Amino acid sequence: MRLRKVQGKLKVEHSIIDGVRDVLERLLQQNSSIRAVIPGVIRPVRDAKGEVKIRVTVPVTNGWKAIALSAGARQELFISTTLSKDELELALHQAASGG
Numbered sequence: 001m002r003l004r005k006v007q008g009k010l011k012v013e014h015s016i017i018d019g020v021r022d023v024l025e026r027l028l029q030q031n032s033s034i035r036a037v038i039p040g041v042i043r044p045v046r047d048a049k050g051e052v053k054i055r056v057t058v059p060v061t062n063g064w065k066a067i068a069l070s071a072g073a074r075q076e077l078f079i080s081t082t083l084s085k086d087e088l089e090l091a092l093h094q095a096a097s098g099g
Helices: 020-030 085-096
Strands: 004-006 010-012 034-044 053-060 063-070 073-081
Touching (some): 020 034, 020 073, 020 085, 053 073, 063 085
Parallel strands (some): 010 034
Antiparallel strands (some): 004 010, 034 073, 053 063, 063 073
C-alpha cells in the first residue's frame, strides 16, 4: 500500500474514521511541535457514539499512542511529538472542540 502524506505530517496508510481527520488536521495546524500523526488500524466497537473522542494512552519511542473513538469504531493514532501527555491532551481537546 502506498504511503500518502497530507501537509507532510499526516501520514495515511489506512482509512481514517469519520470526523477524526478534521480534528487531526486542526491539531497539526495549531501545534508546530507535533512532527507527525500516523493513523493505525480501525476496529468496530459498540461504545463509540456521538462526538469524536481522542484519549492519549501510552508513551512510544518518539511520542504518544492515542485512541480515537467515533462512528462506531476505534482507531489507534501514533503521534510523534515532544509534548508532554497533559500538553497533548489539551491540544487534542482544543482541536476536537474546533478551537
